[in-house]
Amino acid sequence: MSTIREVADRAGVSVATVSRTLQQPDRVSPKTRVRVQEAIDHLGYKPNLMAVKFRSGKTQVLVALVPTVANVFFARVIKGMQEAAASQGYSLLLMNTMGNDEIERNCAKLVDTSQADGVIQLRAFNPFAPDQFQSEALLPMVNACEIVDDARFPTVTLDNRAAAKAMTEHLISLGHRRIAMVKGPQSSPLTRDRLAGYEDALKAAGLSIDESLLCAGDFTLASGYRAATTLLSLPNRPTAIFCENDEMAMGAMRKVREAGLSIPGDISIAGFDNIAFSAYAEPPLTTIAQPAEEFGETAVNLLIDVLNGKTKRAIKVILPFEVITRQSTGPAPTTANL
Amino acid sequence: MSTIREVADRAGVSVATVSRTLQQPDRVSPKTRVRVQEAIDHLGYKPNLMAVKFRSGKTQVLVALVPTVANVFFARVIKGMQEAAASQGYSLLLMNTMGNDEIERNCAKLVDTSQADGVIQLRAFNPFAPDQFQSEALLPMVNACEIVDDARFPTVTLDNRAAAKAMTEHLISLGHRRIAMVKGPQSSPLTRDRLAGYEDALKAAGLSIDESLLCAGDFTLASGYRAATTLLSLPNRPTAIFCENDEMAMGAMRKVREAGLSIPGDISIAGFDNIAFSAYAEPPLTTIAQPAEEFGETAVNLLIDVLNGKTKRAIKVILPFEVITRQSTGPAPTTANL
DNA sequence: CTGCAAAATGTAACCGATAACATCTTTTAC
DNA sequence: GTAAAAGATGTTATCGGTTACATTTTGCAG
Structure with a gap:
């Protein structure tokens, strides 16, 4: 060379x-x-651009901390990030962190060691060392999707609570009174927010919250299937199951069909994310659409603003959601079943 | 700092x-x-690791050229790459190239400009400039999944022809005689190989190849749906549809169900890839399992070997496939329908 | 043709680490 | 006690660019 x-x-x-x-x-x-x-x-x-970057002190590299790259929703976010980064002359260093704090801390060190300019975190965790917490300055990080409550990070999110409330209201309006919820991991704020929205809607409708209708899942197809198995075995089973993501909803649908029940005749099912598969499910899944690519794009743009000192104070961007009504939700069965 | x-x-x-x-x-x-x-x-x-890398001339960065990161199969490959790279102290720079030659050429320049050590290409295209073609040396690239025929690249692949043949034989053994195939993009060697395997099986069984049963798709759910629409409208419709990937198969299943036909009662459907969703489809999809994570892992390891000069000649690794028989394929309907 | 401003080009410090080589200090052995 | 060996530490060139500043060349007015 x-x-x-x-x-x-x-x-x-x-x-x-x-x-x-x-x-x-x-x-x-x-x-x-x-x-x-x-x-x-x-x-x-x-x-030799390595020499240039070394001298300039700018790497033009952004690190993305992704819990699971093999996730349909995150894949869309990644796409958005990648494209926005590329269009601004940045490269995207993708890290599959498996939601592991230690791995994420290591990734954050890429910034400390001048190997990257900033971080985009898709999970609610601050990977920077505690001593860096002292400073009032904005850390070179943007938090997207699942956000941590830290005023120093610009964030891109969706009103998960309102979205879950809207979906729950949709189910209530169809006459459902026993609505189950399949949650995500306990540790996830998303779960907390969506659960809160679900409760908001139930309370507003004067319905009580039945703990036995709350199931824990982990956002995988298999966990949705397991949750449905539990719910169907209840003496007084729900007439609707609202899953915190589409994968779990599709897992649940599989179980419900296997049990010989009709969707939505016997049980309505709703998801969250509107992944491509949900429109092709049997029946097509009612869900909440999130602008996934836009999450990634916005996060990258915010981060670059922070790096350029354009953003003085951490701002919070709230992207819109949309309830997509398909055939997996329908009127609650008559009380004969209950 | x-x-x-x-x-x-x-x-x-x-x-x-x-x-x-x-x-x-x-x-x-x-x-x-x-x-x-x-x-x-x-x-x-x-x-400042940037200084270290600059001085050492090694970036410890590998570039992955991925046609679409928002693809379930590639997401698994990415996961494998990411983990293998991390475990060897390399970072993975992920590029969503949309199968665009120009973008891929630009990415390859990262190597020329000392910003990355090597490239993993998931598509059949050589992104390096033609003048670099002259050299007999191994280019710092490994080709995985869809491979280009170039002796200077180590490759990781699967015997797509044999896999497609095996699936077609499975359908033939169930009594199917009119087997449609939904292909991928014309430009993809994968399509050529899988089609060849399909033809191999038909010929071996003494069946003729009916051009009207070959449909073009683009590996998306929507294209599978469209292909099925075309196939169902044929005067003499097929009793089985073999799709070159699971997404198209799931798109096709949706159409077949909408047409009021039973799977596999009226029409059997088979896919390729064994993505997570296929086990949860209605009915669960018969498909070919590929060790996706292993593709990524093997590619990374091969590339690092090349970079370390451990691999003198380009080798070709062929990973195993497996026919996964589920409920979407079954005996061909009796001739009453034909 | 001279003089001076503007344009073109050159020189060398610098970014932050590494490592070859030089130098200084401490052991060890006799 | 001293020489040689071993160990510890220091000095400095180096990687490949960029850029401030210095210097040379060019162009044009008078």
């Missing part, structure tokens, strides 16, 4: 001239420019 | 001693070591 010095020698100029030819061509005379260009072409010179 | 010089000053030693304290502690006396460590702790010194 040839260096700028070799190019300079071959063109019979100084390294500064070569650098200028590349950076500010108008500061170099046309003759010289041509000569330098020839040398560059001949040697196949490619500037 | 403090530098090694500041640490040296505070500890009253030279920069070399600080460097040694970090790299080869046994070459430094215990007293000094303690003093240096104190200075490091006090200043919160973190070595």
Whole structure:
């Protein structure tokens, strides 16, 4: 790999001239420019951008902390991040952290060690060392999707509580009174918020909250299936199951069908995320649409603003949701079943 | 951010001693070591790894060219790559190339410009500039999943032809004679190979190939749905539809159900990839399992071998597939329908 | 043709670490 | 006690660019 010095020698100029030819061509005379260009072409010179980044102190790299890249929803967010980053000349370093605090702390060190400029965190966890907490300055991080409550991070989120409330209201309006909820992991604020929205709606409708209708899941198909198994075995089973994501909803639908029950005839099912598969499920799944790509895009743009000092105070962007009504939800069965 | 010089000053030693304290502690006396460590702790010194990488000429970064990160199968491959890379001290720079040659060429430049050490390409395209083609040396690239025929790239693949043949034989053994195939994009070698396997099986069984039963798709749910729409409208419709991936199969199933036909009673459907959703489909999908994570893992390991000069000649790794028989395929309907 | 401003180009410090080599100090052996 | 070996530490060039500042060349007015 040839260096700028070799190019300079071959063109019979100084390294500064070569650098200028590349950076500010108008500061170099046309003759010289041509000569330098020839040398560059001949040697196949490619500037070592590692050297440039080292000197400039800017890496143009953003780190994305993703709990699971093999997740349909996150994949869309990643797509959004990747595209926004690329369009602004940044690279996206993707980390599959499996929601592990230690791994995330290690990833955050990429920033400390000047290997990356900033972090986009999709989980509610601050990976920066506690001593960095002291400072009032904005840390070079943006929190998206599942947000942590820290005033120093710009965040991109969705009103999960309102969304869950809206979906629950949809179910209530269909006559459902025993509505189960399949939650995500306890540790996730998303779960807390969506559960709160569910409770809001029940209370507003004067319905009581039945603990036995709350099931824990982990956002996987299998956990939705398991949750449904539990719910169907209840002496007084629910007429609707609201799952905190589409994967669990599809897992639950599988179980309900296997049990010989009809959806939505016997049991209505609702999800959250509106992944591509949900429109093709049997029956097509009623769910909450989230602008996943936009989450990623917005997060990246916010982070770049922080890095450029454009954002002085951490702001919170709330993206819109939409209730998508499909055929998996319908009128509650008559009381004969209850 | 403090530098090694500041640490040296505070500890009253030279920069070399600080460097040694970090790299080869046994070459430094215990007293000094303690003093240096104190200075490091006090200043919160973190070595600038950008400087290290610049000097060493190794970035410890691998670039992954992924056609679509928002794809369930690729997401698994990415997971495998990410984990293998991390365990060997490499970072994975993920690029969502949308199968665009130009974007991929740009990504390959990351290697030229010393921003990355190597490339993992999941698509059949050589992103390196033609002039680099001249050399006999192995380019720092590994080709996985969909492979290009170039002797200089180690490759990780699956015998797609044999897999498609096996699936087609499964359908034939169930009595199917009119078996449709929903292909991927024309440009994809995967499509060519899977189609060849399908034809192999038909020929071996003495069946003729009916062009009207071949549909083009693009690996999306929607294209599977469209293909099924076309196939169902044929005057002499097929009794089985073999889709080149699970997404298309699930799209096709949706259409078949909507048409009021039974799966597999009227039409059997088979996919390829064994994504998580296929086990939860209605009915659960018969498909070919590919070790997706292993694809990623193997590709990364091969690439690191190339980078370390351990691999002298490009090798080809063929991973195993497995026919997963579920309920979406069954005996062909009696000739009453045909 | 001279003089001076503007344009073009060159010189060298710098970014932050590493490591070869030089130098200084402490053991060890006789 | 001293020489040689071993151990500890320091000095400095280096990686490949960028850029402030210095210097040279060019252009144009007078």
